[in-house]
Amino acid sequence: MAIILVRAASPGLSDGAVGHHQVHGSLQGSSQLLKTRVPPRRWMLCSLRYACLGLQPGEEVGRTSAVYSSLAVNPAGEAVVSSEQKVYDVVLKQAALLKRQLRTPPVLDVRPQQLDMPRSGLKEAYARCGEICQEYAKTFYLGTMLMTEERRRAIWAIYVWCRRTDELVDGPNANYITPTALDRWEKRLEDLFAGRPYDMLDAALSDTISRFPIDIQPFRDMIEGMRSDLRKARYKNFDELYMYCYYVAGTVGLMSVPVMGIAPESKATTESVYSAALALGIANQLTNILRDVGEE
Structure with a gap:
């Protein structure tokens, strides 16, 4: 104890x-x-x-x-x-x-020409992210319709990256995924943040991080959660479970705050906003686990 x-x-x-x-x-x-x-x-x-x-x-x-x-x-x-x-x-x-970063804009400024992609191609990339979101997360997609266009597209790009990451260990090819494959995915993430996307969906996220003060750490932590899925399926105490819930769901809240933004008139501290987003993500994951107890 x-x-x-x-x-x-x-x-x-x-x-x-x-x-x-x-x-x-x-x-x-x-x-x-x-x-x-x-x-x-x-x-x-x-x-x-x-x-x-x-x-x-x-x-x-x-x-x-x-x-x-x-x-x-x-x-x-x-x-x-x-x-x-x-x-x-x-x-x-x-x-x-x-x-x-709000005081000093980030140095990285990835624009369509730097991504070696015409503006129409970037628009197509965001549209494809929206289609994926609409197909696999219908209610969530409807919620994004209440956002401004720029924020909506950014959330789509983040959602698609998270979904692709999750499917590495929970998708049709999950049996073939190794720790080395996740290491390569993390290297791809680093390239994406450096403005070197591998495909059009990566390009949408590269453009997003140039427009919002998004940090790479929550993305890395989500990949760490996928590594946890490869290593173990049972957790001996709530402390271990809490960490897992952060990796696979709480991180999404931290990714989203820079895009959602904080109202200028808000009296809430930045830390409390991040804490609320984190708590919501962890609560959602715990709810998913409890919901699946009966089936498993």
């Missing part, structure tokens, strides 16, 4: 809500302390956080950001980080990248 050693949140958060995590345990018995007015303080990231957020020592974290440090000790007495904490570290990094 893991023993929680540290769980600290930055000040400035309300009593009942702390972003992705909820206050439990001893804090519930200290509600009066939480209500006591204390002088405002500016919190700094501990050294373990600099690498995951890409910040320099001394760079401050916004006071409204829910920043957590959660360590545990396993039966052998070794300090470990929970799957929930690992995933939340990704959320913090994605939020930091989004805010940074």
